[in-house]
Amino acid sequence: MAEVDVVLSVPSQQDFDEALSSAIVDQVASRISAQDPTLWGPEAESEASIRLSWTHLPESxxxxxxxxxxxxxxxxxxxxxxxxxxxxxxxxxxxxxxxxxxxxxxxxxxxxxxxxxxxxxxxxxxxxxxxxxxxxxxxxxxxxxxxxxxxxxxxxxxxxxxxxxxxxxxxxxxxxxxxxxxxxxxxxxxxxxxxxxxxxxxxxxxxxxxxxxxxxxLDGAADAEASLYADDPSNPALQLGVMLGVANAHGVDKLVLSDQTGHGVGDWIEQLVAESTGKLGKGILPVVVPFENAVNFNPSTSDSVLVSIGTDEAPKAQSGYAAALQGSLGAQMLLWEVAVAVAGRAIGIDPFDQPDVESAKKAARELLDGAGSVPSPDYTENGIDVYGSGSSLAESVRALLDQVDLDAGYLAIQVYLDRLAYADFAEVREVAAARLGRPVTFGWGPRFLHSTGQYHKGGTPNGVFLQVTGAPEHDLPIAGRDFTFGSFIDSQAAGDAAVLRDHGRPVLRLHLSDVPAGLETIRGLLE
The missing domain is CATH 3.40.50.10490 (Glucose-6-phosphate isomerase like protein; domain 1)
Known part of the structure; x- marks a missing residue:
């Protein structure tokens, strides 16, 4: 049997026990295994009916x-x-x-x-x-x-x-x-x-x-199936999904993930959770942090669930919602898939659609086709084009950060650069989180558009967005296309920013002509 242990700590044992008992009575786990599309309500039934074959992939x-x-x-x-x-x-x-x-x-x-x-x-x-x-x-x-x-x-x-x-x-x-x-x-x-x-x-x-x-x-996932599809209080996926649902009902909408495995499973979980739950103005925002003492994990905020992966001791969360998970990768993947499906039911959303992902793609295509207007910078300072309010770069950054709700908000840093060449810049997440004392996410574009991008537009509307783009060293044509890779990524960034603004989200875009120097400037402004 593959290990799929979960160690939980919850602030209200009564709320958790009642929700877990209800899920067992409703046979949620076994009905997921049986691919019952009615679990998530009539509005989700059509989509769910063609999205449940994942339940027995270890065999198929x-x-x-x-x-x-x-x-x-x-x-x-x-x-x-x-x-x-x-x-x-x-x-x-x-x-x-x-x-x-x-x-x-x-x-x-x-x-x-x-x-x-x-x-x-x-x-x-x-x-x-x-x-x-x-x-x-x-x-x-x-x-x-x-x-x-x-x-x-x-x-x-x-x-x-x-x-x-x-x-x-x-x-x-x-x-x-x-x-x-x-x-x-x-x-x-x-x-x-x-x-x-x-x-x-x-x-x-x-x-x-x-x-x-x-x-x-596949063996690891197959070994875990019996426990993950059991209508039993010891089912770790049921426990985790119910905990996420109970937390969300209490206004806790951040999931801070500390991946102790060192293999990046947090990035996979980030997409699964964000894209599955972030819609209808609801959801759970994953905040992936590099280590257990990272800001947002320790210290944490009261609107966060903490999950430490690869350990057998639950972290201490300020909100009291915490879990530790261990087990083989196959078992972990199936565990999270079941848990997110359970949490989606508790939150009241369809965990299998992604209605807001297409909006950014559409905006990017319109810009490439010339149907949309390409924005011009409001001003340029030290080789950085600024798309946003303010009369100086420092003032623009400060004005953006001032819009972060200190009780419930978060900052998303979105960087449309070569993520291999500038990998170290991801450390700026820690810098911004320490300054704000609020959850901060970091995403490489356009990668995140297919992950947390759904949550940014469709999830809880309390995000503030810092977008960083930059001039490539050399552009690259695309065979058979009338646009280049450079114009394509620019349109993706501009399109996503436009959609975010249409949803009432604050966005500041900084375009760097000298990328290394510009990144150092941004790091300094966030400290």
Missing amino acids: SRSLVGEISELREQLLGKGLDHIVLCGMGGSSLAPEVICHTAGVALTVLDSSQPDMVRGAIADRLDRTVVVVSSKSGGTIETDSQRRAYEHAFTEAGIDPLERIIVVTDPDSPLDQQATETGYRVFRADPHVGGRYSALTAFGLVPSGLAGADIGAL
């Missing part, structure tokens, strides 16, 4: 293990040992954590930032196999990355048919295009949503090709 995905293993051996026999994954959101976050946990190398290209795209392509192209993953088959970032690799392979005298593998839903535009072209295609279960797809072909194909033991991953 088993046939993929041998197929992927055979393909990996074939590729290694040709000297192809560098696996690149082009995908966004659920298509990239799960393989990333699976491979980190397994200690195998996987290059994840989940950006339209031209320097990052160029850097990925320049790395061992002669030994590279590219997995192109898109559930919808119409993700513009992924399509653009595919085009860039096709062009690079062709220019290098390499046949793309020998190097590109596609993962998508059956009959998607990508499935049709890839099949006609002659690419190897893995078709995933269409009745599994993207953020629940870790144990489908989306998670298993790139991970298995990179060398992760995907059979053991």
Whole structure:
């Protein structure tokens, strides 16, 4: 039996016990296992009826293990040992954590930032196999990355048919295009949503090709099924989901995650929780922190649930809502999926739709097509274009931070830069959190648009947003497109900012002409 232990501390044992008892009486866990779409109410029934096949993926995905293993051996026999994954959101976050946990190398290209795209392509192209993953088959970032690799392979005298593998839903535009072209295609279960797809072909194909033991991953999840689908007070997923629901009913809408595993599972959980619960002005905002003594975890705020992953001792939360989780990665993934489905029912939302994700995509497309107006900066100071109120850079930043509600608000720092080249800038989250004494999130764009982006627009409306963009070292054209990677990422940032403002969210955008110097300036202004 895989370990899926949960250690809980709650402020009101009576509220928790009553909610847990009610979930047991209603047979919530076993009905999730039975794929009962009525659990989340009549408005969610239609979507839920086509999104519940994730419940038994440990069995239904088993046939993929041998197929992927055979393909990996074939590729290694040709000297192809560098696996690149082009995908966004659920298509990239799960393989990333699976491979980190397994200690195998996987290059994840989940950006339209031209320097990052160029850097990925320049790395061992002669030994590279590219997995192109898109559930919808119409993700513009992924399509653009595919085009860039096709062009690079062709220019290098390499046949793309020998190097590109596609993962998508059956009959998607990508499935049709890839099949006609002659690419190897893995078709995933269409009745599994993207953020629940870790144990489908989306998670298993790139991970298995990179060398992760995907059979053991499925074994860990399978071993946990009996306990996670039991209508029993000892069910750890039921306990966690009920705790999140009870907390939310008490006005606690932040989930601060300290990932003690060191493998990045917090980023995967972040998408699952934010995109599943952040809608209808409700939800749970995940705040991923790098260590247990990080600001927002210690000290915490009264509107936060604390969860420490990979430990067996519950942290001490100011609100009293806390949990510690341990277990294999497969068991952890299934545990969180069940828990979020339970929490969604308690909160009163459909955990399987994402109504606000498309809005930012639409705004970006309009800017690319010339249908929307490209904003001009309000002023420029020290090489930084400022899109927001204020007569100076310091005043603009101060004015934005002053809008953070000190009782219930949060600051989201969104950085549309090369996340590998400027990885250290993520430390600014700690700086801002220490200054504000409030939860602060940090997201790399456009990666977060497929994760916390749903919560930003649809969740609890108490966020304030600092957006950082920058000029690339060199732009990069996209074969067959009339826009470049540089114009694409600019439109994504501007489009998301416009949608946030339309939702009444405060946004300050800072565009850096000299990125390293600009980042140091921003760090200083936040201290």
